[in-house]
Amino acid sequence: MQNSARYPSLHGQGVFITGGATGIGAALVRAFNEQGARVTFADLNLEAGSALVEELGGAPRFAHIDLTDTSALQQAISDADSASTLAVLINNAANDMRHRPDETSPQAWRECMAINLDAAFFAAQACAPILARRGGGSIINLSSINALLGPSNMPGYVSAKAGLIGMTKALAKDYGDLFVRVNAILPGWVVTERQLQTWLTPEEESRWMEQVALPKRLMPEDVARLALFLAASDADMITGQSFTIDGGRT
Numbered sequence: 001m002q003n004s005a006r007y008p009s010l011h012g013q014g015v016f017i018t019g020g021a022t023g024i025g026a027a028l029v030r031a032f033n034e035q036g037a038r039v040t041f042a043d044l045n046l047e048a049g050s051a052l053v054e055e056l057g058g059a060p061r062f063a064h065i066d067l068t069d070t071s072a073l074q075q076a077i078s079d080a081d082s083a084s085t086l087a088v089l090i091n092n093a094a095n096d097m098r099h100r101p102d103e104t105s106p107q108a109w110r111e112c113m114a115i116n117l118d119a120a121f122f123a124a125q126a127c128a129p130i131l132a133r134r135g136g137g138s139i140i141n142l143s144s145i146n147a148l149l150g151p152s153n154m155p156g157y158v159s160a161k162a163g164l165i166g167m168t169k170a171l172a173k174d175y176g177d178l179f180v181r182v183n184a185i186l187p188g189w190v191v192t193e194r195q196l197q198t199w200l201t202p203e204e205e206s207r208w209m210e211q212v213a214l215p216k217r218l219m220p221e222d223v224a225r226l227a228l229f230l231a232a233s234d235a236d237m238i239t240g241q242s243f244t245i246d247g248g249r250t
């Protein structure tokens with residue numbers, strides 16, 4: 001990653017990243033790998049996950065699991081810790097499904113929470129004692145500025161992302177005595193391949209550029225740079241906080 005700081009405290013550290021096969025998650029995998037961290041990422045997408053492992057010369061470990069399967073998630077975290085003692089957890093996976101409130105079934109709502117909120121909690125629950133054993137560590141939750149703006153047709157995603165901000169505060173207190181730090185990142189519209197293919201039309205992008213202070217694309221690598229800092233010992237006294245990275249949109 002160009003123009004990135006080096007964080008010696010991350011070198012050799014075990015890092016577990018959810019949803020690391022594509023988008024921001026893949027940028028996180030690349031960024032931590034480049035710092036010499038020992039990365040495990042978990043994702044449903046076999047093809048993209050395998051391609052990323054190959055791109056990085058086989059360096060990261062890839063757990064091909066559904067994160068809503070809590071036993072599989074717990075097992076993947078335990079395996080990752082056995083391979084390289086975990087110091088960092090990044091709860092990045094999400095599904096930004098669109099749905100109208102009046103058309104949302106109880107099952108669809110639960111499925112939305114399962115990936116966007118529950119998986120982050122159970123990953124943190126599984127990692128906290130592991131991080132505590134080595135004297136502390138860092139948990140980073142990927143929320144969104146949508147938790148603040150509340151756009152229409154995604155009430156489940158918005159609720160889950162707002163929940164992650166609350167969970168970040170709560171777990172920072174619960175795990176503070178263990179020196180496990182918990183922080184959240186709230187990105188604005190990040191230009192991933194999927195966003196380009198699905199939602200980010202030229203019209204939407206020019207509307208976004210009118211709303212931000214910095215009229216420049218926000219890239220996955222920008223988010224990864226913030227995550228590196230929050231994971232490193234440089235951020236040792238920062239916990240329970242939410243950091244917005246949105247080019248000044250909010």
Ligand SMILES: NC(=O)c1ccc[n+]([C@@H]2O[C@H](COP(=O)([O-])OP(=O)(O)OC[C@H]3O[C@@H](n4cnc5c(N)ncnc54)[C@H](O)[C@@H]3O)[C@@H](O)[C@H]2O)c1
Pocket residue numbers: 018019020021022023024025042043044045065066067068091092093094095096115142143144145146186187188189190191192194195
């Ligand atoms: N891209 C943006 O503009 C943006 C803006 C604000 C916040 N965020 C947040 O940043 C994070 C990453 O965003 P992104 O755009 O890269 O997401 P994305 O949808 O492009 O990628 C998410 C990854 O999670 C994986 N995943 C989804 N459900 C899974 C499951 N059940 N089990 C295992 N893996 C699963 C997907 O396969 C994918 O690789 C998310 O938490 C998202 O909410 C993104």
